[in-house]
Amino acid sequence: MKKIWQKDQCKTDDLVNKFTVGKDLDFDDRLAKYDVIGSMAHCKMLAEVGLISHEESTAMLAVLESILDDIRAGNFEIDKSAEDIHSQVEAILIEELGDTGKKIHTARSRNDQVLLDIKLYLQQEIRNISALVDTLFQTLISLAEQHQKVLLPGYTHFQIAMPSSFGLWFGAYAESLLDDVELLLSVKNIINKNPLGSAAGYGSSFPIDRASTTSKLGFISMNHNSVYAQMTRGKSEKLLASALSVLAGTLSKFSYDVCLYLSQNFHFISFPKEFTTGSSIMPHKKNPDIFELVRARCNRIQSLPNELILLTNNLPSGYHRDMQLTKEVLFPAIDSLKECLEILNYTLPNIQVKDGILEDEKYKYLFSVEKINEEIKAGASFRDAYVSVGNAIENEEFDYDIKDLQHSHQGSIGNLCLDEVAHQFHKIATKLQA
Numbered sequence: 001m002k003k004i005w006q007k008d009q010c011k012t013d014d015l016v017n018k019f020t021v022g023k024d025l026d027f028d029d030r031l032a033k034y035d036v037i038g039s040m041a042h043c044k045m046l047a048e049v050g051l052i053s054h055e056e057s058t059a060m061l062a063v064l065e066s067i068l069d070d071i072r073a074g075n076f077e078i079d080k081s082a083e084d085i086h087s088q089v090e091a092i093l094i095e096e097l098g099d100t101g102k103k104i105h106t107a108r109s110r111n112d113q114v115l116l117d118i119k120l121y122l123q124q125e126i127r128n129i130s131a132l133v134d135t136l137f138q139t140l141i142s143l144a145e146q147h148q149k150v151l152l153p154g155y156t157h158f159q160i161a162m163p164s165s166f167g168l169w170f171g172a173y174a175e176s177l178l179d180d181v182e183l184l185l186s187v188k189n190i191i192n193k194n195p196l197g198s199a200a201g202y203g204s205s206f207p208i209d210r211a212s213t214t215s216k217l218g219f220i221s222m223n224h225n226s227v228y229a230q231m232t233r234g235k236s237e238k239l240l241a242s243a244l245s246v247l248a249g250t251l252s253k254f255s256y257d258v259c260l261y262l263s264q265n266f267h268f269i270s271f272p273k274e275f276t277t278g279s280s281i282m283p284h285k286k287n288p289d290i291f292e293l294v295r296a297r298c299n300r301i302q303s304l305p306n307e308l309i310l311l312t313n314n315l316p317s318g319y320h321r322d323m324q325l326t327k328e329v330l331f332p333a334i335d336s337l338k339e340c341l342e343i344l345n346y347t348l349p350n351i352q353v354k355d356g357i358l359e360d361e362k363y364k365y366l367f368s369v370e371k372i373n374e375e376i377k378a379g380a381s382f383r384d385a386y387v388s389v390g391n392a393i394e395n396e397e398f399d400y401d402i403k404d405l406q407h408s409h410q411g412s413i414g415n416l417c418l419d420e421v422a423h424q425f426h427k428i429a430t431k432l433q434a
Contacts, residue, residue, distance in 0.1 A: 025078050027327045028085035032076060034120035035085050036068045038113065038196060039104060041216040046106055049209055056100045063096045064089075086113050107208045109200040111319045115233050116196045118327070120217070122240055125334050126188045130181055130432040132341035133247065134425075137177045139348050141422055144170035148416055151358045151405075152268060153366055163366050163405055163413065166353050171416045173254050178425045180247040185428050187243045191236045194222040198229035201318055230319055234312035237326045241304040244337055248298035251340055255295040259288045270352045290347055294340045304333050358402060365393060367400035 040061055047057035067089060070076040082088040093101030148167025155161050194217060197203070197210035203226040214222045223229035261268040271288075279285035307329055315322060358366065368389050375385035392398040407413040 025080065025082070025084070027331050029076075029078055030331065031114070031117040031121055032078070032085050032089075033068065033071045034117040034124075035089055035113065036064050036071065037120065038116045038217065039089060040064050040068075041213045042108055042196060043104060044216060045209055045212045046103070048212055049207055051106055051206060051208075052100075052103050056103060059097055059100055060093060060104060063093055063101070067092060084110070084114075085117075086110050107197070107199065107204040107206040111200045111230060111233075112195050112198045115198075115230065116194070116217075118233070119191050119193075119195065119236060122191055122236060123188060126184055126191075126240070127433055129244075129247075129334070129338060129341070130184060130429060132338060132345060133177055133181055133184075134429050135345045136341060136348070137174055137181075137422075137425055137429075139345065140170045140174035140177070141418055143348075143351065144168075144174060144416060144418055147353050148413075150353055150355055151413075153358060153363050160363060160366055162369055163358065165413045167416050168413055169257070171418055171421070173250060174418070174425075175421050176250045176253075177247075178421055178428070180243070180250055181425065181428050181432060183243045183246055185432050187239045188432060189220070190239055191232075192220045193232075194219040195229040195232060198223065198226035201227055201230035227317055231317055233319065233323050234308070234315070234326055237330050238305060238308045238312065241308050241330060241333070244333065245302040245305050248301035248337060248340075251337075251344065252295045252298035252302070254344075255291040255298070258291045259295070262286075262288045262291075268354055268357060270354070271347065272350055272352075275347050275350060290343055294344065297336050297340050301333050301337055304329065364400060365398065367402070368393060368398065370405065371398070371400050 043052075043057050043060045043064065046052045047054050052060075067076065078085060079088050079091075082091070090101070090104055093104050095101070144167045147170065148165060150166045152164045152166050152169055153160055154164035194210065194214040196213045196217070197208050210222050223232055258269065260266055262270065273286060275290060276286040277289045279287065308326060311322060311325055311329065357363070371389045371392075372382070372385045375388060376382055380388070389398065405413055408415055410417050
């Protein structure tokens, strides 16, 4: 297929062509729908400002609508001889409409075209990811409510520290997801600005109406400065990568906890055997491979912002071909994170928690602070009570009768504030789906 920038019959060297196209075609199928949607908005605007006739616009829109139908039906394939999706869509318009089809690129560059496609694609992926996070959040809140009174040892420095509960543990990760989606929303708001019309980064001498395409494409605003619009290429990817890395950090930490709590030395939780794997040599093994792989994948995702920074941080303003590589860095990471969320959503509702864990003798020192607090309530100062209980522990005289723990402050074992967290999450999740 002839390149849209090709002026004569001289072909680009095959090896040069292969190297410069790179893996673009492998990822452009994701952008196809958005490229057509962007072209439709651009086409309507060109007619509105008189750069093409309404008849020409109607003809092009009919072809674009047909392409979009094929994409949505799964019947559209990227032509391997095409340089990119933009070239293929334009080629189809020219094949169907002749000279009329050649007018679609008026007042537009592939630079603002691909930037638009990426922004629309990333916004949809943010919606997809937030929907999966919503499911995980609801599961964690439900588990926290269900097991809020089941006690669990808390650790600092991997040392037995103070009483916790499964409600507190599940609820902690639910609230972590609240912060994660709040960051995702901030990134979505930054990405949700129209770059179309910035052309190659320096605007156009045509009297185009960027407010029109902004409205038609559903953006909240536009990137007003045409140079800055192009500067958002790479920046948008870095911002989303940062948000995804924070979310991945939550999933990785949770998966680490699960692997730890599943081990025989802890044995706080279990899963049905169909969610674990075995050993080729040790018949007793039930390995938490799912959660180990979630941890590993999410740790890789946490390296993503640094990779994108290294790729883009030594570039001046204006477009550079280096930006092409951001797709092959970010897009697979998006897939991987969604797969991690999907497997957690599938397995986590089947988690089984162990009751009566703190009845084990080895956990009695968990209640040292409870004993101190009792002595304070009886009139002792904190420091004297601390010394008294500490000496009892050193002399192996410490004892404490487990009973209902009276923790009532907000965010404690007895007051998880789940309704408040869920309310805040719902407000953010609703905005993310807009």
